[in-house]
Amino acid sequence: MNAKEKRSPVPIIPRSLDVQAADVLRDEILDGALAPGSRLLEIELSERLNLSRGTIRSALQQLIYEGLVVQFPYRGCTVVGLTAQDAWELYTLRNTLEGLASRLTAAAMTPAKAILLETALQDLIQVAQADDWQAIAHADFSLHKTIFQLSDHRRLQQQYQIVEQQIRLYIASCNALQADRHELVEQHIQLVKAICSGDTAIAEEMAKSHNTEGQLLIQHLKTSEKSLEKSSEKF
Amino acid sequence: MNAKEKRSPVPIIPRSLDVQAADVLRDEILDGALAPGSRLLEIELSERLNLSRGTIRSALQQLIYEGLVVQFPYRGCTVVGLTAQDAWELYTLRNTLEGLASRLTAAAMTPAKAILLETALQDLIQVAQADDWQAIAHADFSLHKTIFQLSDHRRLQQQYQIVEQQIRLYIASCNALQADRHELVEQHIQLVKAICSGDTAIAEEMAKSHNTEGQLLIQHLKTSEKSLEKSSEKF
DNA sequence: ATAATGTAAATTGTTGACAATCTACAATTT
DNA sequence: AAATTGTAGATTGTCAACAATTTACATTAT
The missing domain is CATH 1.20.120.530 (GntR ligand-binding domain-like)
Incomplete structure (x- = not known):
């Protein structure tokens, strides 16, 4: 390693797992693989992506802020249906x-x-x-x-x-x-x-x-x- | 209970703990109690608000999306300093x-x-x-x-x-x-x-x-x- | 002395388990 | 029979422990 390069030229992806999960789900929503109104079960998603529920939860929160997912307390999340x-x-x-x-x-x-x-x-x-x-x-x-x-x-x-x-x-x-x-x-x-x-x-x-x-x-x-x-x- | 009223007139607060925590921290940031640049230690906050670190983490994520807090991977969060x-x-x-x-x-x-x-x-x-x-x-x-x-x-x-x-x-x-x-x-x-x-x-x-x-x-x-x-x- | 290296403490990222709440359906009452 | 109540299962909300990474500091080599 050369000490002159303080930071690696390509900053490498520091993307944490929750961000990556959000990326995957976002793509699926925009692709239509997850249709509007679809229920987003935390357990189901965690099993499918091989991640813990907490991480999935964090990913869902991101998508909520992006307006792609809506949440109802104690009732779960669904893909937003735009009117x-x-x-x-x-x-x-x-x-x-x-x-x-x-x-x-x-x-x-x-x-x-x-x-x-x-x-x-x-x-x-x-x-x-x-x-x-x-x-x-x-x-x-x-x-x-x-x-x-x-x-x-x-x-x-x-x-x-x-x-x-x-x-x-x-x-x-x-x-x-x-x-x-x-x-x-x-x-x-x-x-x-x-x-x-x-x-x-x-x-x-x-x-x-x-x-x-x-x-x-x-x-x-x-x-x-x-x-x-x-x-x-x-x- | 009268069955005629389908929903209670005052919808009662369904605010979960992470939302409440975000509210408290938001107020403190806007009040100046938490100055720009302040380090936001998860453990410190969880002890002060009597909540778990996961809940605090969720609250911080909200404030990040609101642009009041900035996060550096594995380095923690600080109150944003606006230029x-x-x-x-x-x-x-x-x-x-x-x-x-x-x-x-x-x-x-x-x-x-x-x-x-x-x-x-x-x-x-x-x-x-x-x-x-x-x-x-x-x-x-x-x-x-x-x-x-x-x-x-x-x-x-x-x-x-x-x-x-x-x-x-x-x-x-x-x-x-x-x-x-x-x-x-x-x-x-x-x-x-x-x-x-x-x-x-x-x-x-x-x-x-x-x-x-x-x-x-x-x-x-x-x-x-x-x-x-x-x-x-x-x- | 200065720079590089290696270890220990602190802090964040992730996970699995427990508690609270909702939904569905059966049992009971009027 | 219709409405109410009660219970079981499923799902979300919260917590506490474990793993990964960074930071600070002491040690060593040049």
Whole structure:
């Protein structure tokens, strides 16, 4: 070992078991392997992952804070079932956060950042030529994530991460993927252009009014017809 | 017992011990009883609160997610020490979130909501006549919280709650309370007026550009002079 | 003396066992 | 028969002991 390198260049994963368990469960929830409403038995999970119940418990707590799991005292945990109201909350929140991220990124623009954005945009354009919605969604999320990363705002990134996960879960559970690919691509082109040009006001406005209108209209219809159901008594 | 009442009117506190422990520690952190940088020994806390280490551990995890405590693997937890960069993140995030909350509240205005806002505003005006900054800050936070509650957006409220706590911690640790009481009151009057009149665009803009300029200038000065220090190597 | 090495104490990470609570179903009462 | 009560099983909440890792300090080598 050379003493000159104070820390190993690759910081090695100090991920404790509970974090790893949370990662596994998170993936399973977002993959749909654990469907919304599924009961999450601590004993069952601990046997399946070969971990103690305490460790599983800690993992579940993380997912509760991420909004992917809901807990009822002495009754256990289930995968969250997102309603149309939840979808409305998620999209309004995301657009607002993305408005800030777009403004900040536009305000501190550099050529290097512009390249990253352009690359992500080209990926989306490329993928959007085919009809693979899974791939389109991936490229879409990837571009959005890039914008947030470039904003250099730790809390904003964290917050978006949580919102994005829930949106992905909602999309997966409702098959609610918007229709017009051309419109989608066009909006993203305009957004990236505004950000790269450093125009903070337009960039923010573009992000805030981003897409989602199509989705939102659908959601609102569902909301009005489902407004009578009680969700808290369900369990 | 009468069978007609399906649930007890007062839902009784189902607060488990770890949640209660988190509440106690949160209060102590925000009170300043546990100063930023303080080491949080699990054994010490478990003896002081008469709880097991596992329960304390769960409480600490909550506070980590709230951003009040930071954890280093196998090295323990400390109360977070917020930097000027953190303050910048908190204020930009808060203003953005409050912009959304103001817009939503303005968009769904009712006389009953207007009364709540006016009441909170009058409290602030009343308190601002004296020089008690503790009381002013309390009324200030109270008014902001009212706006978020009226927005009827669960995730937005949750998010604000976390941001507010960290701002309170920052203010307490830096004694960074702005100066001009008159300006403060005037801004809040205008904001409430815009919200109550249902003017969504102005309400949002008022909230986004809210105050904090004075604070931000101070913070930026600190940022530039402290930009050389490394904070992650500290521990 | 300085730097490297090795051990002991302290602290965190993990586990398995015990207590409290809920759910389902049978027994009892009106 | 319907509603209430009581008991058994399952599940979650809490605790105390064990294992892994870090830190501090003494020892040794250069």
